[in-house]
Amino acid sequence: MTAVVSPPILPVAEGAPSWVLLDTAGYIAKRGNATFAKTLGSNGQPVEVTFCTAAPPHVSHFCVHCPGLVPADFVEDPTLIGAEADLVLFRLCVDPLAVAGERLFDYFLYTAHPRRPSLQLLPHPYPNLFHDSEVALLRCGEDDEYAIAALRNIDDYFTDEPQMSFNLYLYRSSRAGEGWTARVVSVEEPLRDTVCPVEEPKRFHETTKAITLGGGAVGWVDLWRGILVCNVFDEKPVLRDVPLLLPARGNWEIYHRCGPYFARDITVSPQKDVIKYVEVEICLPRKPTTTKTTETCHPPEPESYLEWFRQQQCEDDDDDDDDEDVGGWKATTWSLPVPIASRENWHFDYTVDVDDLTVVDPMHCKLLPRPLQPTEAEALLPRLITAFPIMSMDDDVVYLLSKASPKDQMEVVIAVDMRRKFLQGVAKLVTGKDFTFMRSCISEISKYINYKSSGNMPA
Template sequence: RESQSNSPRPCPSSPRRPRRPQPLERSMAWITTASFNPSSLTGPYVAGGAAAASPRSSAYPDWVLLRKTARISAFRNATTAEGRTAEGRAVEASFWLVDPPGVSYFSVHCPGLQEEPQVVCAEAAFVLFRVRFSFPSERRISTHHFVYTARGAAGPPSLQLLPEPPGVEAVKSHQLGLLPRGGERYAVAFLDRSWTARGDAWQWQFDAYVFSSETCSWSKKEASLGLSESDAALLRPYATSKQIVVGASALGWVDISRGITVLCDLFDERPVVKYIPFPATGVCIAPYYRLTRHSAQCFHDVACYDGLIKFVEIGSNEPDCMIKGKGWRATTWIRNISWRSWRKHTRVDVANISVDPRYSALLPELWNHETHKLELKKLVFLLPTLSVRNDDLLYIMAKVGGEHDKAWVIAVGMKSAVVEGLAPVSTGRYCPSTMFSPCAFPSYLNNMTQGNKSEEPLVGCDGGILEEEEIQAEHRIRGPDMGNPVVKYFKR
């Protein structure tokens, strides 16, 4: 294997049938870069393999694309933290981390747990997730929220049960938001809203419940409204899909189809509720698999970095861009919470995105025999995800065919219009629009004392724990000229 040439194979100069993927042991040779632009990504997923990537000197990635749905598993590693539910059940949470665009995941172990836990939100060193138990015979559901803290140099990771705010009958996960406070301190906000009569008029009333990790207690505050009539009207059919931090004392609850409800001055006696509508566009959000709430997530995403909000929209001049062969374009806007309007930032058309021809071994279906190029639009587009770093990378999930369980997460440089990396992921039975959450907490683990890595199960690039015979091959994760080896999915 060491004697194999690392030079890229030339792409076919005339139409021919795509070559059959090589057997695993013959197809896993590293290749060198030739004409690639240096990538801002790290790890083995970038075009050209490890040679094209920025070297990572730390044990964990700076940030990850985390699958929101956990695996129920007793596997442990150096990231494992332990806690207990309100009823005293032991809970263990572990994270299995790979560089983007590879997909990371987390696992939870708890006696009697049958429903897979879900990530609610993640900011800085913290991950807020939900664990839920169903008791059909008693006709009740027991829901518990935990905050995972990556302590880093201060000690091992920890897991804290979040008590329910007093006087609230049922806490819905999408009403919670997480705000880092520096070091190991954090706050959790629960935003409760109601349609209330005030004299002869009806208006929104927002109550903010704030939990402090320092006092381990909740406080309740009635928020004042900084809403115009048009903003208040947009809030009526509001459906929260994610939460973002938009300042040192401000949280945003995102309705991915309309805009962001922002709770400002969270720690003042009288917080203020504002609303930021998304840029007005001509894209018509149609129901996707009859799930109207999820359909917008197939075309929009929102992220915030250092107070700058980023919004992306996938648009198309054709009726349905979520069909193989249809064209689409991605447009990003940026906005600070103090600005009066959005500013258009970048735009790229799928027809202009350059895909290195060496990826033809991984995705021969993209090859155009007439132009002798790979065309990204031949994939079935699923959803966009914005980076949480100060860069212009957009991560898109796409499939070769809509019926396949295997998809690809593709990193696209919005300014360079170049595919900078891709990685396979198993979608299985999960709804693609709710799969991933960008998280920065792994960077806080890098100063932590490492355990015995040889005793930890290794994670595959599709989010599965590897069997022994797969480990050696997986250490040489595929570059664009490595064929299309099949990776076994996670075994329950």
């Protein structure tokens, strides 16, 4: 388990925010407010959960308490898997044998409500196993029905060819007696290898996030390559391949070579009518082009990713540019109407270069991390290490993690208004917890909380 960190005290919400940024790594602590709910684990151990929320850019969190147990009794931190409307799915384990397999984790479903929040233990999916990022949570109809769907790669170790078949696991509350079901689904028409090729992909698709698109449709997102869309309630479900946009110029070198959360995020509007996508481009200095007076020459810069990719296929790896200085960053947002008619319908929305950002509120400047050398507010932002974007659900704001030094942990969340090109907000992250590669989850449970009787203070 990670180091024990006390949950931070969040500012009291002024009314209910339409959604919150929810930390996926929960805290082991006893907290009491109007979100409190409890149940029993599979071993009879009482499990209590409380949610502490605040408007973005603050990071909301949840706390789990098991009476009679101390933090050392937990194998790892409680882990949030997904959220949809008033629902939150998380897993927990207090069994020391759980390190031997995922089957020893308990899965819990929390339902937010102004007066009667609830917590229930779900049937275990074993022998159907999946990663947290492969799970989608769906609200169905108006009778408190829900479903949980997971898409898992089928690996064939006897071939080097990427597989186009997947296991689709499904649990429906309306058919709880059936438990978890499993079936094989395949990609109907693979497109991404033609639209945006990569060097020898080990898998055709690696899910990094799941989004719900309404009416039983789920999009399993490979943030580097594309979305596999499937209506999980169809009698014969198939996977439709929707490639994502080509990488921005500054990301050609890292494309499909590092975790995509570093540069990309995707979300869906509350009305399920628009997919919203953001890419943060790490801007590098341009290489010199070929001239008659230079002894060491570089070929002309390629004008597109596909041209660059073909060029790389003909060249040996060259690490001579590893010491180039970073030239700042630039964020670009796009949108795609739902239901998805064609990948050609991606619509460019906004682009913001960090050099063009305006700092209006002096308090925001005071909250920003400080490099060793002092600098003015507008000059400070380009010098910060900024990445891991999170796209807002209902406006044109992008949230990013930022720090002053490569050796530091991420220190703040900054909110960038893409349309008006200014710094909308800054919030400090809790000290002692590393958010660098931690996935954040967007949740609408704040709509279902009674804030008049709720608080974020310890019980």
